Amino acid sequence: MRAIQVYEVGGPEVLREAMVDQPRPGPGEAVVEVAASGVNFLDVYHREGRYSLPLPFTPGAEGAGTVVEVGPGVADVAVGDRVGWVEIPGTYAERAVVDSSRLVPLPDDIGFETAAAVLLQGMTAHYLVKDAYPVQGGRHGARACGCWWHGAAFDPAHHPSRRQGDRHDVDHGEGRAGEACRGR
Template identity: 50%
Template sequence: MSTVIRFHSYGGPEVLAVEDQRVGAPGPGQVRVRQQAIGVNFVDTIFRRGIYPVPLPAVAGVEAAGIVDAVGEGVQGFAVGDRVAYFLAPGSYAAERLIDAAQLVRLPDDVSAEQAAAVLTKGLTAWTALHGFHRLAAGEVVLVQGASSSVGRLVARWASALGATVIGTAGADKREALAADVDHALVSSDPALAAQVRAIAPRGVDVVYEFVGAATFAASVEAVRDGGTIVNIGAASGAPQIDAATLAARGVTVRGGPMAQHLEGAAREEATGAVFAALRAGTLGTLAVTRYALSDAARAHADIAARRRTDAAILVP
C-alpha cells in the first residue's frame, strides 16, 4: 500500500485526507513513478477550495519528481531507473503514481529531485510570463505586483537578468527583503503606488506582471504606458475588475490564462531547458526549500494560507 492525499469535498486544509492506495501496473503509454519530492504550489490550494472545480474525490497536487519503476506497453524514451519530473499533471500528492509518459521531463544529472519539485512549475510560470504572454526585451521597464511571492520573485530576478529595469512591490513587512531582487522596491498597499511608479518611469512601464489582483490592479492600470501590456498571472487578493474599453482606448493589452498554451510542442523542451539553465546559472537565486512529510500536506497548505513561508515547499513521501 502507498500513501496518497485526497480531498472529497472543497474547503480548507482540513479537507486533505491521508489515505492508502494500491498502485497497479502502468497501462499502455504510462509509467509508474516512485516519487521522491512533491511540489506544493498555490494552484493546489485553488483546486482544493473549488475555485477551479475538479471531479471529486481528487488527489491533490500537480508536480513532482522521482524515479520510473515500471513502464507500460508502447512507452518510448523512458526506462526503469530513469530520473524524471512533471508539472501541471493533477494527482501528484502520492508516494507513487501512474502517469502518461508524455507528461514527463527527464531530469539532468545535476538537478536533484528536490530542486525539480521546488522550481519546475514556478520556473515555467516565470518563463511563460517573460517569453509567452509577453516577450520581454532588454531595456524594458517592468512592474511586478507581488514580487515577494515565490513566482513573483523568480519573474523579478529573471527579468533583471534579461536586461529589464524591475520595479517590484510587496507588503510593507517584506519590502526590505525584496530590495535585493529588484531595482526599485515599493509597498503594494501604498495609496500613492501608481505615482511612485510614474516617478521612476514617467511614460509608464512597458509591462506589468500582476500576481496580486483586485488590490493592486487599479495602480497597475495607472502605471502601465499607453500601448503597454498587463499580464494577469495570479489574483491573491481576488479577481480584478477590468475596464476593457478604457484599456483598449489606450492600446493596453491584457493577457493571461493557462500557461499550458505556451508550453506545447518544441516550446515545452525549450522552456524546461531554460528553467534548468537559469537554476544552474544562479539567475533564480538561492533555492530555499521547506520540507514537509507527505502526511503533513494539510499543514503545508495552512502555512501557505497564513503566509508563514515564502520559500518553496515540498512534500517528502
C-alpha cells in the same frame, strides 16, 4: 499505497491519508515513485472547492521522482530514470501514473525537491519573458516582468532556454536575482 485524499472541500483539515490501489501504467505511461510533490495555489483552490473536482481526489499536479515501471510502447524513459513533471493530477501519493511524453529528465545534480518546486515556475517565467512581455536587449528581465522572475532559481547550465541559446539578464551564478529586482 499511501496517498492524500480529499473527500470533502474545505481547509487543510480535509486532507486525509488513505490507502489506494497501486497505479499501473497503460500504453505510453510510466509509474513514478514520487520523491517530491510541488504545492501551488491550484492545489489549494481544488481543496477549497473554488475549482471543483469529483470527490474523492488526490491533490497535486506536479512532482519529481524515479520511474519504477513503464507501460507498453514507452521508449523515451526507462526504469530508474530521474524525472519531473507538471500538470499531471494525483501527485500527493507514493506513486503517480504519468504520460511518458510529459516527463522531463533530471540531471543528477538537480534534486527532486528543486525539480518539483521550479518546473511550473520556470514555465511561467519563460512565458512571461517570451510571450507576455518579451524581454529585449538593454532591459532587465526581472524588472520588465514586475519582478516575477521565477526562473532565477534555475542553474543556467540546466535551464532549457539557455540550452536554446537565450541570454538572460539576471546573473544566476552570483545569486543576484533579488538585486536585479530592486534595480541594483
